Amino acid sequence: MAQKRVLVVGGGLAGLACTMKLAENGVSVDLVSLVPVKRSHSACAQGGINSVNDLTRQQGDDEWLHLDDTVYGGDFLQHQPPVKEMAYAAPKIIELMDRLGVPFNRTQEGFRDQRRFGGTLFKRTSFAGATTGQQLLYALDEQVRRHKAAGLVTMHEGWDFLGPIVDDEGRCRGAVAQNLVTMQIRSFKADAVVVASGGCGLIYGRSTMSMACNGSAASRCIRAGARYANPEFIQVHPTAIPGADKLRLMSESARGEGGRVWVPRKPHDPRAPREIPEGERYYFLEERYPEYGNLVPRDIATREIFDVCVNGGLSVEADKQCVYLDLTHIPREELDRKLGGILNIYEKFQGDNPRDVPMKIFPAVHYIMGGLWADYARSREGGLEAENPRNQQTDIPGLYAMGECDYHYHGANRLGANSLLSCIFTGLFAAPGIEKLIGSLQASSTDAKFDSLHAGAVAAKQAEHDALLKQAGDGDENPYEIHHLLGEEMTKAATVVRRNDQIEAALTKVGELCERAQRCSLSDTGAWTNQNVVFTKALRDMFPIAKAILRGALQRDECRGAHFKPDFTMPGLSSDDPTERRRQAEKWCDAFQAKNEKWLKTTIATFDDAGEPSITYEEVDTSLIPPRPRLYGLVGAEMIEEVWKERQAAKDAAAKREPALA
Amino acid sequence: MIAPNKDYARPSTFDVRVQRQDAPGKPTRWERFRIPYEPNLNVISVLQKIARMAKTAAGEKTSPVAWDCNCLEEVCGACTMVINGRVRQSCSALVDKLLEETPGEIELRPMAKFPVLRDLVVDRDRMFRALERVQAWVPVDDYLDRGAGPKESQDSQESRYPLSECMTCGCCLDACPQYTKIELERKPGETDDSYAARKTAAYDTGFLGAQAISQAILFNDHGTGKMLADKRLDSLMGPGGVAACGNAQNCVAVCPKDIPLTKSIARAGRQVTVYSIKKLFDR
Numbered sequence: 001m002a003q004k005r006v007l008v009v010g011g012g013l014a015g016l017a018c019t020m021k022l023a024e025n026g027v028s029v030d031l032v033s034l035v036p037v038k039r040s041h042s043a044c045a046q047g048g049i050n051s052v053n054d055l056t057r058q059q060g061d062d063e064w065l066h067l068d069d070t071v072y073g074g075d076f077l078q079h080q081p082p083v084k085e086m087a088y089a090a091p092k093i094i095e096l097m098d099r100l101g102v103p104f105n106r107t108q109e110g111f112r113d114q115r116r117f118g119g120t121l122f123k124r125t126s127f128a129g130a131t132t133g134q135q136l137l138y139a140l141d142e143q144v145r146r147h148k149a150a151g152l153v154t155m156h157e158g159w160d161f162l163g164p165i166v167d168d169e170g171r172c173r174g175a176v177a178q179n180l181v182t183m184q185i186r187s188f189k190a191d192a193v194v195v196a197s198g199g200c201g202l203i204y205g206r207s208t209m210s211m212a213c214n215g216s217a218a219s220r221c222i223r224a225g226a227r228y229a230n231p232e233f234i235q236v237h238p239t240a241i242p243g244a245d246k247l248r249l250m251s252e253s254a255r256g257e258g259g260r261v262w263v264p265r266k267p268h269d270p271r272a273p274r275e276i277p278e279g280e281r282y283y284f285l286e287e288r289y290p291e292y293g294n295l296v297p298r299d300i301a302t303r304e305i306f307d308v309c310v311n312g313g314l315s316v317e318a319d320k321q322c323v324y325l326d327l328t329h330i331p332r333e334e335l336d337r338k339l340g341g342i343l344n345i346y347e348k349f350q351g352d353n354p355r356d357v358p359m360k361i362f363p364a365v366h367y368i369m370g371g372l373w374a375d376y377a378r379s380r381e382g383g384l385e386a387e388n389p390r391n392q393q394t395d396i397p398g399l400y401a402m403g404e405c406d407y408h409y410h411g412a413n414r415l416g417a418n419s420l421l422s423c424i425f426t427g428l429f430a431a432p433g434i435e436k437l438i439g440s441l442q443a444s445s446t447d448a449k450f451d452s453l454h455a456g457a458v459a460a461k462q463a464e465h466d467a468l469l470k471q472a473g474d475g476d477e478n479p480y481e482i483h484h485l486l487g488e489e490m491t492k493a494a495t496v497v498r499r500n501d502q503i504e505a506a507l508t509k510v511g512e513l514c515e516r517a518q519r520c521s522l523s524d525t526g527a528w529t530n531q532n533v534v535f536t537k538a539l540r541d542m543f544p545i546a547k548a549i550l551r552g553a554l555q556r557d558e559c560r561g562a563h564f565k566p567d568f569t570m571p572g573l574s575s576d577d578p579t580e581r582r583r584q585a586e587k588w589c590d591a592f593q594a595k596n597e598k599w600l601k602t603t604i605a606t607f608d609d610a611g612e613p614s615i616t617y618e619e620v621d622t623s624l625i626p627p628r629p630r631l632y633g634l635v636g637a638e639m640i641e642e643v644w645k646e647r648q649a650a651k652d653a654a655a656k657r658e659p660a661l662a
Numbered sequence: 663m664i665a666p667n668k669d670y671a672r673p674s675t676f677d678v679r680v681q682r683q684d685a686p687g688k689p690t691r692w693e694r695f696r697i698p699y700e701p702n703l704n705v706i707s708v709l710q711k712i713a714r715m716a717k718t719a720a721g722e723k724t725s726p727v728a729w730d731c732n733c734l735e736e737v738c739g740a741c742t743m744v745i746n747g748r749v750r751q752s753c754s755a756l757v758d759k760l761l762e763e764t765p766g767e768i769e770l771r772p773m774a775k776f777p778v779l780r781d782l783v784v785d786r787d788r789m790f791r792a793l794e795r796v797q798a799w800v801p802v803d804d805y806l807d808r809g810a811g812p813k814e815s816q817d818s819q820e821s822r823y824p825l826s827e828c829m830t831c832g833c834c835l836d837a838c839p840q841y842t843k844i845e846l847e848r849k850p851g852e853t854d855d856s857y858a859a860r861k862t863a864a865y866d867t868g869f870l871g872a873q874a875i876s877q878a879i880l881f882n883d884h885g886t887g888k889m890l891a892d893k894r895l896d897s898l899m900g901p902g903g904v905a906a907c908g909n910a911q912n913c914v915a916v917c918p919k920d921i922p923l924t925k926s927i928a929r930a931g932r933q934v935t936v937y938s939i940k941k942l943f944d945r
Contacts (some may be wrong), residue, residue, distance in 0.1 A: 098811035142799035361788035523716035529780035
């Protein structure tokens with residue numbers, strides 16, 4: 001029988017981790033990537049990677065608490081078994097990365113140093129300067145290069161994945177891809193295909209994401225029948241540097257190392273920031289959230305910054321929305337050692353030195369919590385079953401989704417420094433299941449009986465490509481212009497604050513843009529390194545996901561994590577009278593319970609042939625940690641928490657009694 | 663240092679001259695584009711504008727300029743090109759600064775030491791191949807659970823980390839007088855695999871350059887990585903190894919990440935010397 005092969009699409013952390021694990025076990029891998037893998041978007045991750053560690057353990061931390069922080073931060077929208085498995089694997093993953101030579105920052109004694117990140121009270125985050133993602137990416141890239149040198153991995157860098165090849169029985173047998181230089185379209189025969197293509201920030205025009213993050217690979221899986229989950233959950237990072245071409249990330253680690261967010265109390269105060277005395281500064285995060293301060297979870301920090309600027313009118317500048325992120329009180333030497341990388345980015349692109357002058361920042365689209373629907377196999381202990389081929393498998397048997405492009409792990413809001421972890425974890429953990437799957441297959445994708453399937457798939461993609469080139473003269477639309485307009489619509493309607501009338505208007509406009517995108521005129525009709533045609537294809541494929549984001553957001557009439565609708569908030573308690581306050585808290589908890597019964601569900605987008613999504617809902621597995629209200633900063637939080645705990649205790653007691661009765 | 667020209671008036675437009683080439687082996691030509699001035703532009707946003715208008719300054723229709731980019735924050739290395747005569751990343755090349763250097767005009771060329779695929783897109787496979795030549799990895803036994811890696815002092819981390827920031831952009835090589843272009847023409851009917859094999863063989867005879875030498879040192883400095891030190895030094899001793907360095911020191915001057923490349927090269931030279939003496943006595 002022919003040797004089985006796996007095709008991995010995407011060479012960021014998830015794709016590389018999966019590749020190296022497969023190769024370690026002797027599986028041959030073809031790796032297709034838009035860019036040389038060392039230039040993948042994972043390189044942009046700055047702050048660090050989370051895990052419980054020896055120090056936090058002594059402060060009472062354990063894996064269970066990492067799980068708890070992650071699902072609480074994610075507003076309980078994630079299935080808990082995959083998160084549990086990830087939290088328990090995390091310490092081992094950090095140690096493996098350490099073995100691979102990642103230059104993690106060290107303590108005086110030579111141990112790995114850790115910093116604190118948002119949404120937790122423990123210092124769980126290991127880091128390598130302020131370029132942790134780059135360092136992890138390089139470590140995995142080096143391992144994959146080692147397997148390439150040994151002949152197990154074949155690299156296809158500079159190829160665009162055009163879609164999976166699915167046989168009559170619905171099983172994935174490989175994929176079609178196009179070379180970005182020669183424009184050749186060919187098929188890759190594979191017994192399993194792993195899509196690890198990252199997020200789709202380009203749908204928003206400008207975001208903190210790289211130019212390869214256009215979501216086209218996920219969209220092409222949708223076209224082949226895969227479903228997409230939790231599309232409306234988009235993380236807007238609180239601190240980015242506004243730019244004409246990109247909104248560059250300013251890592252959460254700037255706050256983790258003591259950075260303070262403030263605005264002048266006097267709107268648009270013309271004085272230089274350092275001349276404004278302490279008393280005239282409004283440290284709004286510290287005032288509103290005394291416990292977490294500047295390190296509240298990202299969705300909350302983002303909304304507060306947005307609120308202070310848009311509703312409070314306190315933006316630092318009159319014609320541009322921004323607030324100060326201030327590091328100037330921290331010694332330069334410490335800043336250079338711990339944050340040098342990101343501070344240099346600010347200096348290079350803005351021309352000001354953040355060691356001397358507070359940075360001006362504003363929120364930007366940053367991470368896609370939703371993604372391709374993927375399966376998992378729950379173990380008896382509530383984690384995942386190792387080596388089960390169902391883990392990370394999409395609706396199409398043999399087609400897997402990993403990393404940012406799947407929907408697990410982060411729920412309604414991702415905690416900082418959990419994404420590098422989830423990417424590496426999925427790649428490493430799912431690889432043995434894939435190996436098992438391909439071992440169990442009767443037929444091999446290289447069997448002659450699949451030749452015509454592959455040839456047909458290539459011919460279909462070639463025809464689409466040729467038609468697009470030929471259409472050049474007939475069309476009157478500019479793809480770059482349409483992309484710009486799409487980004488504006490999406491940013492307006494589906495980021496920090498969402499209103500149903502705005503989303504409905506955006507749905508109409510995005511629908512129009514989608515039709516216009518079909519009439520794109522190409523300014524380049526050449527058959528060599530034609531970036532124009534590649535971009536136009538990616539643009540067209542943005543629409544199904546863009547529509548799913550809007551539809552999901554429109555239908556979800558509640559607030560959860562990053563999804564915030566002011567018309568559906570649950571205000572805190574207003575009464576000062578203890579009895580009345582108690583009554584209000586009871587009512588609040590009733591409302592919360594009802595809200596969860598209705599909305600604590602995974603959003604599932606299914607697409608018709610035209611790429612139009614329809615939305616249904618699926619239950620969430622919250623069997624490990626019962627959902628509880630997320631009360632950061634809410635008035636009356638203590639009282640609500642008290643009532644909620646009593647109710648939970650009663651429920652737990654009832655659950656204990658029941659088996660005894662039976 | 664020259665003081666920035668503060669009096670220089672902001673123009674309403676500025677010109678960008680781009681060296682264009684349709685494909686490998688095709689002639690080059692210059693094309694001029696006129697861009698409306700806005701504050702805070704970088705070269706990437708200029709190229710995006712050119713792609714959108716696809717028209718020269720003379721109003722003639724032309725194909726969009728092809729160029730590489732990804733992260734736009736100078737951490738991926740993709741968008742490297744020669745801007746106003748200096749090799750650098752186009753994302754961090756700010757138009758206001760460039761116009762201070764040469765008022766009214768910006769000149770873009772592809773990197774000089776790598777084969778041009780089209781316009782400003784070059785083939786830098788040779789750099790990745792060089793990483794393979796020097797075995798730039800830590801030879802771990804497996805990816806199973808074996809506890810932490812070697813303990814490391816702050817000093818050691820602080821000397822390894824800058825080397826590990828190398829984003830394989832190629833600035834150091836483009837500026838190096840000893841690093842010469844290796845470009846092979848594809849033979850008619852040649853398969854992908856045999857063309858790739860011929861390229862690899864040709865690359866392996868060329869100078870490794872500062873990038874790969876520095877990476878060899880990075881891994882020789884790591885507790886486990888150094889277990890392959892002798893093999894890396896074998897590559898550094900061979901043809902195209904560290905001896906080919908002419909000490910021009912251009913590499914360190916153009917490195918966007920301020921990596922101490924000449925220090926790495928000096929250290930590589932010393933390690934090779936010690937290793938060759940050791941080899942002599944071990945014979």
